[in-house]
Amino acid sequence: MEKYRIDSSKGMEFGLYSLGDHIPNPITGHRISAQQRIKEIIEIAKVAEDAGIDVFGLGESHQTYFTTQAHTVILGAIAQATSKIKIASSATVLSVSDPVRVYEDFSTIDLISDGRAEIVAGRGSRVGAYELLGIDLKDYEEIFEEKLELLKKINDEEQVTWRGEFRPPLSNAQILPQPKNGSLPIWRAVGGPPASAIKAGSMGIPMMLTTLGGPAINFKHSVDAYREAAESKGHDSNSLPIGTTSLFYVADTTQEALQGMYPHINGGFQAIRGGGYPKQQFAQAPDKRDALMVGSTQQIIEKILYQYELFGMQRFMAQIDFGGVPFEKLMKNIEIIGSDIIPAIKKYTAK
Amino acid sequence: MKIVAIAGSIVGSKTRIAMTKVTELLGNKYPQHEVTLLDLADYKLEFSDGRNYFDYDGDTKYVTETIMAADAIIIGTPTFQASIPATLKNIFDLLPINAFYDKVVSSVVTAGTSKHYLMVEQQLKPILAYMKAHIVPTYVFIEEKDFLRKEIVNDDILFRMERLIEDTVLTVEAFEVMRAKKDAEYGF
Numbered sequence: 001m002e003k004y005r006i007d008s009s010k011g012m013e014f015g016l017y018s019l020g021d022h023i024p025n026p027i028t029g030h031r032i033s034a035q036q037r038i039k040e041i042i043e044i045a046k047v048a049e050d051a052g053i054d055v056f057g058l059g060e061s062h063q064t065y066f067t068t069q070a071h072t073v074i075l076g077a078i079a080q081a082t083s084k085i086k087i088a089s090s091a092t093v094l095s096v097s098d099p100v101r102v103y104e105d106f107s108t109i110d111l112i113s114d115g116r117a118e119i120v121a122g123r124g125s126r127v128g129a130y131e132l133l134g135i136d137l138k139d140y141e142e143i144f145e146e147k148l149e150l151l152k153k154i155n156d157e158e159q160v161t162w163r164g165e166f167r168p169p170l171s172n173a174q175i176l177p178q179p180k181n182g183s184l185p186i187w188r189a190v191g192g193p194p195a196s197a198i199k200a201g202s203m204g205i206p207m208m209l210t211t212l213g214g215p216a217i218n219f220k221h222s223v224d225a226y227r228e229a230a231e232s233k234g235h236d237s238n239s240l241p242i243g244t245t246s247l248f249y250v251a252d253t254t255q256e257a258l259q260g261m262y263p264h265i266n267g268g269f270q271a272i273r274g275g276g277y278p279k280q281q282f283a284q285a286p287d288k289r290d291a292l293m294v295g296s297t298q299q300i301i302e303k304i305l306y307q308y309e310l311f312g313m314q315r316f317m318a319q320i321d322f323g324g325v326p327f328e329k330l331m332k333n334i335e336i337i338g339s340d341i342i343p344a345i346k347k348y349t350a351k
Numbered sequence: 352m353k354i355v356a357i358a359g360s361i362v363g364s365k366t367r368i369a370m371t372k373v374t375e376l377l378g379n380k381y382p383q384h385e386v387t388l389l390d391l392a393d394y395k396l397e398f399s400d401g402r403n404y405f406d407y408d409g410d411t412k413y414v415t416e417t418i419m420a421a422d423a424i425i426i427g428t429p430t431f432q433a434s435i436p437a438t439l440k441n442i443f444d445l446l447p448i449n450a451f452y453d454k455v456v457s458s459v460v461t462a463g464t465s466k467h468y469l470m471v472e473q474q475l476k477p478i479l480a481y482m483k484a485h486i487v488p489t490y491v492f493i494e495e496k497d498f499l500r501k502e503i504v505n506d507d508i509l510f511r512m513e514r515l516i517e518d519t520v521l522t523v524e525a526f527e528v529m530r531a532k533k534d535a536e537y538g539f
Contacts, residue, residue: 063406127402137400258539274405274419275447279530283537 004185004206004241005086005118006314011350012304013315014342015055016048016334017090017245018322020068025324026267034067038074040327045078047331049085051338056082057090057120057317063128065271072105079113087113090245090317091122091189091208095144096133098167099151100175107179115180120208121148122189126272139166145199148188152205155183187243190222197222201229201237208243208317213277213285213292216307219244223311241314244307248293248318249325250300250336254286260329261294268323293318297336301344308349316345352381352523355421358390359428359439365461367392368501369493370427372509373459377516384520387421389414391438399444407445415445423455423523424484425515426475430462434474443478451484455526457519458490459512468492485526487518 001008018041024031032040045056056078060071068074075087087109092102102119110117123144124130130137146164154160154175163169187208188200200207207226211219227237249261266276286295288302295303304316320333354377358370367390374388394410404415418424428435443450456479460471471490479486491512497505 127406137402255538258537262539272403273447274403275449275452278449278452279537279539280533282539283533 001239001241001314003183003239005115006185006241008314009351011346011348012308012313013054013086013243014337014345015057015086015088015243015315015317016044016053016337017055017057017059017088017317017319018044018068019059019061019090019319020066020071020074021061021268021272021322021324022067023065023268023271023322023324025326026263028326031324037067040330041068041074041321042077042081043327044321044330044334045085045087046081047334048338049082051334052342053085053334053338055086055088055118055315055317057088059090060093061124061126061128062093062096062132063126072102072109075109075117076112079109079116082113082116084116086116086118088118088185088187089120091120091124093124093129094121094147094151095123095140096129096135097147099147099154100167100170100173103151103154103175103184104177106184107175107177110179110184111177117179118185118187119151120187120189121151125191142166148203148205151186152203155186187241190226194222194225197226198229201226201231201235201240202233204230204233204235204240206241206243208245209311209313210245211291211307212247213281213290215289216291216303216310217289219291220310223313242311243315243317244311244313245317245319246291246293247322248300248320248333250293250295250297250333250341252296254296254299257294257296257299258282258286264323264325266323271323297340301341304341304345305348308345352384352423352520353421354381354384354386354423354425354519355418356386356388356425357418357427357439357442358388358392359426359442360431360436361392361438363429364501365493365495365498366427366429366459368498368503369459369461369491369512370425372503373425373427373512373516376509376512380513380516381520387417389417391442396438396441396445398441404445404447411445414442418442418446419450421454423457423519424451425457425459425519427459427461428471428475430460430467430470433467433470435470440478443482446482449483451479451482453526453530454484455487455519455522456484457487457515457522459493459515460490461493463495465494485522487515487522489515489518491515 159172187206190196230237251257270276285292288306358367397411
């Protein structure tokens with residue numbers, strides 16, 4: 001785990017992440033400017049650090065309703081504005097970028113932040129970036145596998161010689177600057193089904209698994225498949241961290257949490273996926289067996305610990321700002337996370 | 352209430368004639384509801400490539416967004432090779448996984464022979480159920496012999512159409528009551 005800068009003795013890490021979505025607040029209909037949204041994201045990272053949150057992640061998307069197309073630039077600003085919180089992507093759409101440039105960016109952020117940068121590489125669940133940046137969707141699967149392999153190779157080797165289909169070859173190339181301690185934690189972003197989890201395990205690369213909702217037990221299969229695939233390829237699965245991610249909203253009471261979150265999750269799903277979040281399913285969500293993190297402080301703690309027992313993950317990442325959640329609601333969430341949730345979770349999971 | 356009628360084929364005339372009739376009957380009985388007929392022959396649709404429906408342009412975007420905004424959809428389909436035509440399947444493929452959640456869907460089917468009378472049960476309804484539609488159980492099955500020179504001449508078909516339309520609208524209203532009851536319970 002040290003290679004990935006994770007100290008299990010301190011207990012499970014708790015992080016925040018944002019997709020950088022830029023959606024009107026469904027309650028008021030008002031949308032803040034892109035500039036204000038970007039500045040608020042930087043501010044959230046600072047407040048998160050002060051609240052004792054371990055990680056802040058920011059994702060990349062290239063289409064309507066998003067504002068973090070240049071996520072590495074914003075992560076650079078966060079690196080400068082903070083001093084101890086880990087800084088990650090969530091995720092970097094590796095398929096549409098050159099792995100060399102991605103590595104250069106994150107190594108630079110690692111130097112600015114004094115060794116706090118991480119890459120979470122994904123394929124993207126929205127296709128806007130592909131069309132905009134000239135990547136053929138028919139290569140969706142293969143281009144990502146090739147680029148992730150190259151990214152890992154760059155991370156593992158000082159001089160890179162490589163040849164592939166989607167990028168000019170590299171011959172004894174030195175990719176500079178080097179990160180502070182020689183390598184970066186690089187994770188593979190994995191959606192629900194086990195196919196990508198198996199690919200992550202086979203490659204021996206940490207897995208960031210999204211658990212967007214529904215029964216948590218459904219994701220157990222992907223976790224098991226990941227560890228099994230890792231072992232079958234000769235990797236020690238005990239040395240490979242797993243992170244899980246979920247939409248998140250905590251309040252003093254269950255009812256307050258449901259009322260606070262529903263307009264945003266429903267409006268956000270409507271804007272990005274073209275269909276709202278079913279109310280009936282949402283009403284079941286506070287149950288500890290449901291993966292969607294909505295509920296009172298105590299319910300959220302129980303949910304996270306329930307998942308910890310199921311998955312044994314090293315990190316949990318919460319998405320609190322999806323669907324135009326106003327800044328003051330975010331601050332309230334961070335306050336509860338820092339003062340009540342993190343202490344309870346660390347106490348239980350520290351070894 | 353928004354009701355969309357779809358004529359699911361780009362060739363032939365029976366399904367289009369049937370759905371034009373359905374639209375006309377709807378207009379007569381429920382002038383207060385907004386009815387749109389989408390005859391797929393009038394549109395140039397792309398094959399689904401997996402993107403979100405609203406990320407397409409032109410006709411593909413218009414047709415899929417119109418369907419997604421509907422409370423009820425009446426699907427008209429001919430029978431090709433014992434199943435629905437590819438043009439109609441493409442509509443389903445263009446839409447998201449739970450596209451018909453909270454929507455009522457009913458069907459009108461035309462066929463060259465009575466041997467296809469279970470086609471809707473075996474081919475169409477499983478797709479609608481998978482996409483979470485509230486399916487109106489009965490459907491109208493129309494054969495070649497029910498038409499004469501571009502007109503429906505079998506009164507039984509017209510009566511059945513009237514009943515289907517009524518069932519479709521009443522089912523939407525029933526689910527509205529159910530939803531309101533649940534929403535009142537949830538309080539969010």
